[in-house]
Amino acid sequence: MTVLELDQVTLRFGGLTAVNNVSFRVEKGDIVAVIGPNGAGKTSLFNTITGIYPPTTGRVLINHAVVEQPATLQNKIQWTIIGVVTAIAVTLALNANAIWDAAINAHAITSPFPWGQAFNDACRVLTPSAWTIIPGLVGGFVGASGAWNAWRTARCSPDLVTRVGVARTFQNIRLFRELSARDNVLVGMEPKLHSRAWDGAFRLPPHFREQTEACAKADELLAFVNLGEVADVSAGSLPYGHQRRLEIARALASQPSLLLLDEPAAGMNPTESASLMLLIRKIRELGITVLLIEHDMKVVMGISDRIVVLHYGNKIAEGTPAEIRENPAVIEAYLGKEAG
Amino acid sequence: MSDHPTIKIIARFWPHALLAIVLVLPLFGDAIATKLTPIMVFAIVGLGLNVVAGFTGLLNLGAAAFMAIGAYTFAICTVPIYPFQIGFWPGLGVAIMVGAVAGTILALPAMRLRGDYLAIVTLGFGEIITDVLKNLDAITKGTQGLNPVAAPEIPFVTYSISAYKPTYYLYLALLLVAILLCHNMRKSRLGRQWIAVRDDELAARSMGISPARTKLIAFAIGSGLCAFGGAMFASLNGTSIEPSFYDFQQSVVILCIVIVGGMGNVKGVILGALIMVGFNSIILVNLTEWMTRNGWTGNNVLATPSNWKFMIFGLALILMMRLRPQGLIPAQDVEPVTQKPATAGATP
8 A cells, every 4th residue: 555655746946956756655564765965855855745845746645645625615615704704894993983983972871772773873884985895895805815825825734744644753853842751742642632722721621531641642652762761851951862762752643654754863873773773663563654864874774675766856766775775876876976 | 040958949839928928918908909909910911921922932012902902892891981881700701802802813914923023013013002092082082091990899799899808809819710721721732732833833833733723822812811911900990091001111011021030931920020010019119109208309300219110120121131031930840851952963
């Protein structure tokens, strides 16, 4: 089964082509590595997959589908309602003084207050005129187009991609430094949490039910990456190696089907990267497909089932570690062309 | 914080001591209680701003505008010249709701902004609100303000309007509720989302959090709390005061309350309100009185300590930024194991 399929993906920043017409597939249960010299477009590729930069052309299919919010009828009704409400609000706001004078101040001494009469008088102020129609139209347009624009920009975004089962770590660690290790993992669990704002504010039963369960799971995950003892320590004050593993635990918390690791072994010594390889294998045993970027060839050759090689944004090779090791194009990209 | 045991005990137990003191203080006379009640109001406003600026990291320079919205909504709903007259408690409820809606409306176009840019937007919003309140004179009576607004009342309890203790304890109870709510939200899923968006928005998005939604909720709750404080303030004073009371200076004072205590810390906000407002309405006022009694004040503006207010606030802020930028009580609620910066090698 294909978990991830890139179909002729191109990503351009102005005149710079970061990823050029790259296609490959990642099958369920595989460990696939993306390698290439610095600046080859590996991280850009990850950012395209996770929805940070939508591809300029081509498609990213996750579990055979493009992640995108469809324009449902509900959306269209929402835009219309927002437009109408803005139109009414703008018209009322611009005529607030006149309406208030006619409806409230004119009847202030009458007791009991004539609500019906006041309403009629307010309506009389709002007869069609330049001061009611033009602001209404402008307000309606701004409201509806604003709602549409908000929907359009949020159409494909990292949070949607995460919610369909893709989790990632970052090349330069991006933990929530002020939160404890456990809270970091709990944030990673977001797609699986459902309690409402008021549940937490008023400490209602759903909050406790979810909190206990989530904390137990978080502690399990922390133990899985050998960070059980530092659950209550703030993430920013953990040593570097711990932060790397905490990022993996945080990514695993969303129970992804595909895990993207961006240079997980960066800055690690040989012992640490050996234990990292062990960890990645353990993750695969959980049934999670792994796609990783890595420069450490020992790690790449040791754990990958397949390797994709990028060079200046182009895919120059794909295959098993043995095939890649012998591939002349890859050797040339890494070592340069032999003289003569 | 120092490791000295005395300091540790103070750091651990000062909230309990403070609560005990404010509980018994009114028994020694109304004078001091009258001065403490506005501090509670400003503590609530500070808590509201803390949700936005402290928890979510969105610098808001228009907190006083939301206070104004609360005060004026409460006033319109309760003054005798208008037919609504819904009373104290429903008035508070409406004020909170209108404040929350106003916060959401402000946040909608500002959702994608951060830091300085958002600060400018909120600054402009604050200016607009005071101007709008001045110019909607058919509704707000312009610079006169609306009065008399409904006085605080406790359901099922009747007491004479001149008795001050019930109001004091009512406001203390409302403050405690606000503290509890803020604390609960911070410790719940919502609080984690806020901190996550503040610490690293991109990472938060990659964890399935929608930053836009999170910021909207923060603005709605924060503005609702500010409006709540504004309504309480109007009720306490018996008037909505006038629009220019809720100007930029007021917003800065509220921001100072949050900064001095420690951004993102509920206890810190209480301490900040106590220091900033207490200093202003107790120490300076008493000092001025005392100096006047001794005949030390003259025509010189500097001879009246009340005029020192903003100079001392400014000086206090400069010293804070230089000596303790994280606030008197830093927000970190977890113990760091090592003091070594863990960022070494973070950019391989």
